[in-house]
Amino acid sequence: MPMSADLPHAAIGIAVAGFELFGVGVITLGSVLACGRFAFIHKGVELTARYHSLRQELGGAIVLGLEFLVAADIIRTVTIDPSLQGVAILALIVLIRTFLSVALQIEIERGWSWRRNRPSPPDHPSTCN
Secondary structure: OHHHHHHHHHHHHHHHHHHHHHHHHHHHHHHHHHHHHHHHHOOOOOHHHHHHHHHHHHHHHHHHHHHHHHHHHHHHHHHHOOOHHHHHHHHHHHHHHHHHHHHHHHHHHOOOHHHOOOOOOOOOOOOOO
């Protein structure tokens, strides 16, 4: 019976490895595709526009890959290593990766998402009579 008790842990370990592999794959494939577009597809486009497009695509791939890596860390900690130390390490990892995701998202969107669609302030102060 010890074999059947280890089966859920083994399945969870495989799932965690799958999430990690998928996250790394998303980052890798997204980076390769973004660099390929930069080098070959957008060849006639101005260099500054190509550069911004490359940054946006790379940032998007990294943010999406980080989401899968965070999911793998959460699954691992909650199911395989539910100790206080494991939870503390998870909290630190999630905090760091969340900070990276937010920073990259701000770079991709060029500002805070809730300020993007705001009307710009008037050029001169209005006077109320």
